[in-house]
Amino acid sequence: NAGVMQNPRHLVRRRGQEARLRCSPMKGHSHVYWYRQLPEEGLKFMVYLQKENIIDESGMPKERFSAEFPKEGPSILRIQQVVRGDSAAYFCASSPQGMGSNQPQHFGDGTRLSIL
């Protein structure tokens, strides 16, 4: 889907386990955004990252959630000690480097996280 690669597509975890979601942006894009879509709700911004930097994490829950975008490799959204309420679709989006804030974001296919 538009070149943004997310994996896994589906992830099942038991309460208390850790979930790791991966995102590789489109080629040439260095801005990565994570969004969460709870069942029957809209998309909510979580965090914005550039390579090796977290730029805006105002939408991230204060505990258990973290994100990174290392110099090499995909961006990772990590959820520790998962709870039932973390069940949602997690989408990653990317936009081009240095193109200004008007550039559209293109979304990956998402990771559907289910907590047993």
Next chain:
Amino acid sequence: QKEVEQNSGPLSVPEGAIASLNCTYSDRGSQSFFWYRQYSGKSPELIMFIYSNGDKEDGRFTAQLNKASQYVSLLIRDSQPSDSATYLCAVKDGTSYGKLTFGQGTILTVHP
């Protein structure tokens, strides 16, 4: 709290008709406006974006922006059953680093 409001629908139109989807936003500093289409269980797909007041046309789609009224709309001409989806309005302000604030989405059903 910056808000983006959409009528959740469902909006039902017959095949071949014009579907009109509306969105209002609260932040007057908003600069960029996007429409995404999301099929059930799928990811959002960019349909249109608009930055300036007025109309922008792309094929069967027309986006309309009125910053004074804080209103943006999407018109779909010659609606097809394949257009049946949830349409998400997203707004990006001019001061943030690019995060999008989404509306709840409008469910559109095009019936044959």
